[in-house]
Amino acid sequence: MSHIDPVLTKEKAIDTVTPVKSSRRRIVTALAGVSATVFLTGCATNAPQDTFVPKGPNAKIIDDLNMIVFPIAGVVGVIVLALATYIFMKFRDKGQAIPAQSHGKPYVEITLTIVPALILTVVGVFTFRGIFDLAETKDTELIINVTGQQWWWEYDYPVQADQGISQPIISSGQLVIPVGTKVLLRETSRDVIHSYWIPALNGKKDAVPGRIHLLRLEADEPGIYAGQCTEFCGLSHANMRMEAVALSKEDFAKWVAGQQKAYTAPAAGTLAAEGETTFINQCSRCHQVNGIKDANGKPIISAPDENVYSGAAPNLSHLMSRNTFAGAMFDLVNEECRADVWNAKSEEFGAKYLAGVSEDCLNEKDLRAWLRNAPAMKPMYADPSNLEKSNGLYRGMPNLGLTEDDIDKLVAYLLTLK
Amino acid sequence: MFTPGSKYFLGLTGLSLVSAVLYTIFVNPSDIGAVALFGLLLAGALVAGFSLFTRDGDAETEAEAVEAAAYAPTPSFWPIVFALGAAVVLLGVATHPIVFVLGIAVLVGGGVEWTIQDWAERASADAEFNDLVRHRAIGALDYPGLAAVGLGVIAYFFSRIMLAASKDGASVIFIVVATAIMVFAFLVATKPTLRGKSVALVVTAGALLLAVAGVATAISGERSELVEYAEADHYSKTHRECGEEEGKYYDHEANNTVSLRSAVLATVFVEDGKIRAQMIGLEKDVDTITVPRSNATNILFRNLDEEDHRLVVNLGKAVNDETGKEEELGTCTQLAGKNQEQVLTLNIKKPSSEEQGYSFTVPGAEGEIKVVVP
Numbered sequence: 001m002s003h004i005d006p007v008l009t010k011e012k013a014i015d016t017v018t019p020v021k022s023s024r025r026r027i028v029t030a031l032a033g034v035s036a037t038v039f040l041t042g043c044a045t046n047a048p049q050d051t052f053v054p055k056g057p058n059a060k061i062i063d064d065l066n067m068i069v070f071p072i073a074g075v076v077g078v079i080v081l082a083l084a085t086y087i088f089m090k091f092r093d094k095g096q097a098i099p100a101q102s103h104g105k106p107y108v109e110i111t112l113t114i115v116p117a118l119i120l121t122v123v124g125v126f127t128f129r130g131i132f133d134l135a136e137t138k139d140t141e142l143i144i145n146v147t148g149q150q151w152w153w154e155y156d157y158p159v160q161a162d163q164g165i166s167q168p169i170i171s172s173g174q175l176v177i178p179v180g181t182k183v184l185l186r187e188t189s190r191d192v193i194h195s196y197w198i199p200a201l202n203g204k205k206d207a208v209p210g211r212i213h214l215l216r217l218e219a220d221e222p223g224i225y226a227g228q229c230t231e232f233c234g235l236s237h238a239n240m241r242m243e244a245v246a247l248s249k250e251d252f253a254k255w256v257a258g259q260q261k262a263y264t265a266p267a268a269g270t271l272a273a274e275g276e277t278t279f280i281n282q283c284s285r286c287h288q289v290n291g292i293k294d295a296n297g298k299p300i301i302s303a304p305d306e307n308v309y310s311g312a313a314p315n316l317s318h319l320m321s322r323n324t325f326a327g328a329m330f331d332l333v334n335e336e337c338r339a340d341v342w343n344a345k346s347e348e349f350g351a352k353y354l355a356g357v358s359e360d361c362l363n364e365k366d367l368r369a370w371l372r373n374a375p376a377m378k379p380m381y382a383d384p385s386n387l388e389k390s391n392g393l394y395r396g397m398p399n400l401g402l403t404e405d406d407i408d409k410l411v412a413y414l415l416t417l418k
Numbered sequence: 419m420f421t422p423g424s425k426y427f428l429g430l431t432g433l434s435l436v437s438a439v440l441y442t443i444f445v446n447p448s449d450i451g452a453v454a455l456f457g458l459l460l461a462g463a464l465v466a467g468f469s470l471f472t473r474d475g476d477a478e479t480e481a482e483a484v485e486a487a488a489y490a491p492t493p494s495f496w497p498i499v500f501a502l503g504a505a506v507v508l509l510g511v512a513t514h515p516i517v518f519v520l521g522i523a524v525l526v527g528g529g530v531e532w533t534i535q536d537w538a539e540r541a542s543a544d545a546e547f548n549d550l551v552r553h554r555a556i557g558a559l560d561y562p563g564l565a566a567v568g569l570g571v572i573a574y575f576f577s578r579i580m581l582a583a584s585k586d587g588a589s590v591i592f593i594v595v596a597t598a599i600m601v602f603a604f605l606v607a608t609k610p611t612l613r614g615k616s617v618a619l620v621v622t623a624g625a626l627l628l629a630v631a632g633v634a635t636a637i638s639g640e641r642s643e644l645v646e647y648a649e650a651d652h653y654s655k656t657h658r659e660c661g662e663e664e665g666k667y668y669d670h671e672a673n674n675t676v677s678l679r680s681a682v683l684a685t686v687f688v689e690d691g692k693i694r695a696q697m698i699g700l701e702k703d704v705d706t707i708t709v710p711r712s713n714a715t716n717i718l719f720r721n722l723d724e725e726d727h728r729l730v731v732n733l734g735k736a737v738n739d740e741t742g743k744e745e746e747l748g749t750c751t752q753l754a755g756k757n758q759e760q761v762l763t764l765n766i767k768k769p770s771s772e773e774q775g776y777s778f779t780v781p782g783a784e785g786e787i788k789v790v791v792p
């Protein structure tokens with residue numbers, strides 16, 4: 001120790017003092033930054049998952065409850081914090097003697113019991129009313145099975161004659177519902193727990209394997225309402241998104257008709273026809289396209305249960321009738337067309353959505369990238385060298401090593417799936 | 419330098435070294451013999467080392483001898499129990515898991531007793547006090563252990579009696595025994611004069627009765643219908659009986675209450691000889707149930723009629739790989755009596771189609787419910 005240069009030591013000492021100052025400053029700056037961000041995000045105009053903008057009666061029930069509870073909690077919070085601050089400042093240790101200690105003051109105790117009890121009663125009454133209103137299922141008009149799996153949602157519409165559904169409809173990513181209709185989702189999961197949440201339409205509800213949980217949805221106006229899985233479900237949880245698309249009743253009927261349309265194979269000799277062959281060879285083992293037939297005219301039944309961990313892969317029969325893909329993570333339409341649909345006026349929205357994805361509107365870049373190497377686009381456990389761990393089953397879609405030629409054909413084919 | 423004991427073990431070590439080397443060279447370096455010889459080498463060397471280090475446990479001076487004698491442990495049979503346990507464990511490995519578990523119990527019991535005895539002997543210089551400490555320490559383990567064994571024996575004997583008695587007889591026995599215990603306890607509690615010998619007498623008599631009846635019924639076996647019921651094995655592959663019930667007991671012993679409520683996709687009813695269905699969340703009858711593909715789905719069956727019924731799901735036909743014949747696929751619930759319930763859990767991997775239609779039916783009732791898998 002003796003041979004340390006005294007100058008150096010001094011410099012070191014100075015050095016250790018400065019960070020203290022600057023770290024305090026840094027904390028203040030960070031706090032200011034965080035609060036500014038929080039404050040400013042409150043004003044974001046493009047916030048499709050804002051919980052304070054209800055777009056349907058169920059979300060309205062929650063919002064109404066918020067309108068009662070939030071001010072009460074706010075006032076109570078401010079009073080408590082103010083009182084606490086006042087007490088901290090006034091009675092802080094200034095070296096004064098400890099004051100006389102006494103125990104029990106009935107009138108203070110009784111007041112401090114009764115006042116919160118009254119406040120809680122008010123909050124409780126409205127909360128319970130809200131809970132029961134949200135749990136009401138007697139007046140359901142349309143039911144939809146919603147099944148979560150890593151990392152996308154499947155929707156299947158049971159046969160319901162009064163909604164014009166004579167054959168089951170199956171779709172993924174985008175839930176399509178008629179406006180002003182009491183829709184009941186029956187949620188479950190094929191693997192781990194997920195949670196379905198469209199903030200503009202209702203609160204969240206967990207999708208638990210082996211159980212069926214009910215969630216009501218109803219939208220007042222046509223439009224697209226964004227949501228997100230809200231129960232951590234593994235690697236791509238953050239990319240497990242969904243959208244609810246509300247259509248006017250007439251448009252919904254058209255959508256139903258479109259989904260029940262029979263399959264038409266692409267005309268022989270076209271690029272799309274070649275794509276169909278590629279699809280049968282590469283994709284049919286996981287993805288079902290209803291009505292697709294092999295060269296002998298035998299219907300092809302996919303076997304996702306033998307290839308995918310959850311036992312399911314999106315049904316692609318009407319892929320191009322949706323605007324998004326891969327758990328609503330990517331747009332199936334390009335930016336221009338997307339803006340056109342999202343910003344459409346309520347009356348025009350339905351027609352624009354029902355037009356589906358045309359060749360001009362297709363977001364070819366992302367779709368091609370997905371077909372080229374899906375796990376590079378969305379983190380998934382789809383590495384074939386790791387299959388032993390998952391019993392030979394993929395979680396998500398693997399990289400199939402397709403050539404650009406294959407991809408050209410497949411895109412042409414997929415475009416025919418409307 | 420070399421004590422007599424260590425010489426023996428050193429010799430053993432040298433011998434096993436030589437044999438191990440020879441064995442490895444001439445016989446086989448990688449089989450069990452080499453392992454055994456090297457094991458012997460290590461064990462011999464270890465013991466030889468110990469004996470050298472402790473000079474065979476001989477004392478060098480008188481003082482040392484006196485001091486050593488002061489700590490000499492009293493004779494104990496726990497080491498023998500412990501060794502017996504080890505032997506039984508080995509025997510269990512070779513014969514039956516029960517023997518193994520028994521051996522473990524003996525091993526642990528002997529080990530604990532031995533440890534505590536050893537510890538208590540050194541607690542103080544006062545032998546009487548040491549005895550007290552030992553009792554206290556062991557009591558905290560002994561009594562709960564004995565109580566657990568006692569309860570286990572009672573439960574075992576009692577269950578044998580209940581399984582051998584007829585169904586109604588078992589109910590009667592249960593009520594009578596419970597009442598007797600209650601009355602007896604009440605008497606003892608209210609009349610302190612009764613306590614003492616008479617209580618001991620009654621308890622002993624009760625225990626004897628239980629033991630005799632328990633052993634007798636354990637030997638005579640369970641009542642006949644339980645035996646037949648187990649033999650029928652409803653869930654075996656060969657037993658696919660979804661029509662009229664042939665077995666005499668199995669289905670009639672079914673537990674007809676279902677606690678499952680929030681996980682049911684649809685409920686199928688039989689009422690007035692007709693089948694009808696309702697889906698969760700939709701309060702009207704449906705004639706088609708849509709079941710998600712590749713996911714376990716529960717269907718509740720409720721029989722509202724007098725006769726027994728069962729729910730059958732028909733899952734099309736497939737060629738059996740073994741027989742090469744086309745077979746009907748499907749499964750069914752057990753029988754449910756009036757107002758009783760059964761549940762069916764389905765996991766349908768393949769979508770339904772016009773060629774391959776799925777349905778629910780109830781033998782003996784009219785109609786069917788279509789099952790659609792998208």
Ligand SMILES: [Cu+2]
Nearest residue numbers: 194229233240
């Ligand atoms: Cu999720």
